[in-house]
Amino acid sequence: MPFRFAARMNNARRSFVREILKVTDRPDVISFAGGLPNPQMIPVEAIAAASEKVLRREGREALQYRTTEGYPPLREWIAAQYVARGVHVTSEQVLITTGSQQGLDLLGKVLIDEGDGVVVEDPTYLAAIQSFGLYGARFLPVPADGDGPDLAKLADALSASPKLLYCMPEFQNPTGISYSGDRRRRVGEMVRDSSAVLVEDDPYGQLRFRGEPRASLAVHNPGRTVVLGSFSKTIAPGLRLGWVCGPAEVMEKLVMAKQAADLHTDHLAQRLAYQFLADNDFERHLQMIRGTYKAHCDAMLEAIGRHVPAGVHTTRPDGGMFLWMTLPAGISAMDLFPLAVERGVAFVPGGPFHASGGGENTLRLNFTNAEPERIATGIERLGVAIAELMRG
Amino acid sequence: MPFRFAARMNNARRSFVREILKVTDRPDVISFAGGLPNPQMIPVEAIAAASEKVLRREGREALQYRTTEGYPPLREWIAAQYVARGVHVTSEQVLITTGSQQGLDLLGKVLIDEGDGVVVEDPTYLAAIQSFGLYGARFLPVPADGDGPDLAKLADALSASPKLLYCMPEFQNPTGISYSGDRRRRVGEMVRDSSAVLVEDDPYGQLRFRGEPRASLAVHNPGRTVVLGSFSKTIAPGLRLGWVCGPAEVMEKLVMAKQAADLHTDHLAQRLAYQFLADNDFERHLQMIRGTYKAHCDAMLEAIGRHVPAGVHTTRPDGGMFLWMTLPAGISAMDLFPLAVERGVAFVPGGPFHASGGGENTLRLNFTNAEPERIATGIERLGVAIAELMRG
Numbered sequence: 001m002p003f004r005f006a007a008r009m010n011n012a013r014r015s016f017v018r019e020i021l022k023v024t025d026r027p028d029v030i031s032f033a034g035g036l037p038n039p040q041m042i043p044v045e046a047i048a049a050a051s052e053k054v055l056r057r058e059g060r061e062a063l064q065y066r067t068t069e070g071y072p073p074l075r076e077w078i079a080a081q082y083v084a085r086g087v088h089v090t091s092e093q094v095l096i097t098t099g100s101q102q103g104l105d106l107l108g109k110v111l112i113d114e115g116d117g118v119v120v121e122d123p124t125y126l127a128a129i130q131s132f133g134l135y136g137a138r139f140l141p142v143p144a145d146g147d148g149p150d151l152a153k154l155a156d157a158l159s160a161s162p163k164l165l166y167c168m169p170e171f172q173n174p175t176g177i178s179y180s181g182d183r184r185r186r187v188g189e190m191v192r193d194s195s196a197v198l199v200e201d202d203p204y205g206q207l208r209f210r211g212e213p214r215a216s217l218a219v220h221n222p223g224r225t226v227v228l229g230s231f232s233k234t235i236a237p238g239l240r241l242g243w244v245c246g247p248a249e250v251m252e253k254l255v256m257a258k259q260a261a262d263l264h265t266d267h268l269a270q271r272l273a274y275q276f277l278a279d280n281d282f283e284r285h286l287q288m289i290r291g292t293y294k295a296h297c298d299a300m301l302e303a304i305g306r307h308v309p310a311g312v313h314t315t316r317p318d319g320g321m322f323l324w325m326t327l328p329a330g331i332s333a334m335d336l337f338p339l340a341v342e343r344g345v346a347f348v349p350g351g352p353f354h355a356s357g358g359g360e361n362t363l364r365l366n367f368t369n370a371e372p373e374r375i376a377t378g379i380e381r382l383g384v385a386i387a388e389l390m391r392g
Numbered sequence: 393m394p395f396r397f398a399a400r401m402n403n404a405r406r407s408f409v410r411e412i413l414k415v416t417d418r419p420d421v422i423s424f425a426g427g428l429p430n431p432q433m434i435p436v437e438a439i440a441a442a443s444e445k446v447l448r449r450e451g452r453e454a455l456q457y458r459t460t461e462g463y464p465p466l467r468e469w470i471a472a473q474y475v476a477r478g479v480h481v482t483s484e485q486v487l488i489t490t491g492s493q494q495g496l497d498l499l500g501k502v503l504i505d506e507g508d509g510v511v512v513e514d515p516t517y518l519a520a521i522q523s524f525g526l527y528g529a530r531f532l533p534v535p536a537d538g539d540g541p542d543l544a545k546l547a548d549a550l551s552a553s554p555k556l557l558y559c560m561p562e563f564q565n566p567t568g569i570s571y572s573g574d575r576r577r578r579v580g581e582m583v584r585d586s587s588a589v590l591v592e593d594d595p596y597g598q599l600r601f602r603g604e605p606r607a608s609l610a611v612h613n614p615g616r617t618v619v620l621g622s623f624s625k626t627i628a629p630g631l632r633l634g635w636v637c638g639p640a641e642v643m644e645k646l647v648m649a650k651q652a653a654d655l656h657t658d659h660l661a662q663r664l665a666y667q668f669l670a671d672n673d674f675e676r677h678l679q680m681i682r683g684t685y686k687a688h689c690d691a692m693l694e695a696i697g698r699h700v701p702a703g704v705h706t707t708r709p710d711g712g713m714f715l716w717m718t719l720p721a722g723i724s725a726m727d728l729f730p731l732a733v734e735r736g737v738a739f740v741p742g743g744p745f746h747a748s749g750g751g752e753n754t755l756r757l758n759f760t761n762a763e764p765e766r767i768a769t770g771i772e773r774l775g776v777a778i779a780e781l782m783r784g
Binding site: 004007008009013014035036037042045048059097133247 | 395397400401404406426429436440443444448451452455456457458489497501502503508522526527555587624629630632639642645647648652653655656657658
């Protein structure tokens, strides 16, 4: 007898990026495909010291069942970071999640009924499409320029009474684009005047290596913004530590959904992260990451200038982990992929990041994982493959 | 403007047990309410040694993003345990989850459409009601005697074409009851001949302190059984490590749902658990837990015999963490609760464990968390409160 799965699984697919990562595991392939932090930026020794301390001093507490909401001192640390940035929240509004990916899943569960409108940037974060898609989201993609979303198209999308607007205003995954200060204010105000919840996903905000930090959209829409954050890019992704912070009424539902989803996030990991933050100069650690990623990004941009044919456009991010390449119209990144892998370089074709299709001539490049020399070599190989494809 | 939540949240409640735990946090209250392993059974020093080793030797691998399925050596260890018990699975069929609670959530997501039938024991595990309920499960509760479910009522429930049967055949939470060998075979065969998936939740199977181990239901229904397991009761609940293991076709969907839910389970925790298993005599560790829990269970049963009025029935578990008390008809455990807390003892009223109501005169007692002397004192207090209530 065949298995009878839920209808929501009919359109579910394995993450395209994760499938690509399997193909590109060959050591001779220089991969710009993943979204991995540079392994040298993971503070292994400081985490080992934190672990030794936590397990010796409070091991039984760290390893027992704990509250769903999360470790109170860590929640307080997170709330204080927001307050320092002008977003007035308390630690009671912070829920620790199993990576910020879980925040997306819980928001989908709490907000989205089959067929509900969800406004997203076009392109947007692939795993948000997956998470919200499983709850039956009807995506309303809004294209962006270098300063953020097209406001006229955003107004159209908001007029369809969507449940939420999902956005990543700092160093977006996949494009690396950030909203300008003015665009932040306008977007915050427009959503404030709508019935939607504004979901601001900010996993990369602390990785700004050029320019001045900008305000969270929550500043412009304090009552209806939910912010998502992560320690995956600043401490260690393997610990799976993220958080959601928003209005009390939304948090109450998210806590219920979290209880049913996994009771609570690994508590030892929460105490390790807190101990790491308490015992180390976090700002200095971030400066080291920023300096490294700037060098990586610059190496990639310079190599692109040298090796990639004219007619190819590339974003110039001020932080984060990705840049975005647009090939001339009619040149397909899917066609480019096998040519590139053959030459020993990999990337992610941009099509799947578009919730309603399109973007066949786009691709995402990660600049944090490979070292600058390998970046230069990889981009040279990519340039050859692009030139070959453009020649037809 | 009010927030517009998804319809599935209309009936969601915070876990009743977790709310009770907040009330019973007072140090003067002896609590039999939670489901916590005894803190002395958590191998803190061995986990600290494993952590030191893992972080020194392979810290960068342990802290980076990893595959959704989980750490391969840990998956192999789990598969080997099943094979040794006559359940023939491979490590590819094992998915590591964020506690076995996440296994329930993922199964709900993958299998249950709004209104789908889900057969459960009556009473059943509270958090399964929560997880499946959020996906719109229509519960079909089947009562059990001391040997397992009522087979005639199970046949009725299966005739309604349910998507799954959820059961806990060893030391059930909340009752402590185990299925007999014959009942296992019959249940396995009946589900095999239906269109339902059999979900066998087994978090306590390794905590048998009396009698002989019995076969997994998967032995009787190999093609359509999904088994859930956990390290929460044998290593440490705070690490949030569980697993799901089942037919390849089901696992493929579960992996997709897991990707969207949290990408993967804390990888450091997975390596810690594996290192703990590799470096320690796990069977001896389990024997210590079993010996301790037997002493606790016996202390509780003895105190019940001495202090609880006639007319109150109690199960006599052969393992696990809970026993179940049935008060005389018409005596309400909800009415008992405030009287008991006033005398300094707490439990969980049994009503909420019944998916379709009933069981007002039942309650669950945990015997693992408090020490035997406190168990005796607590049961004496409970006996006084029950006698008072029975006198009217």
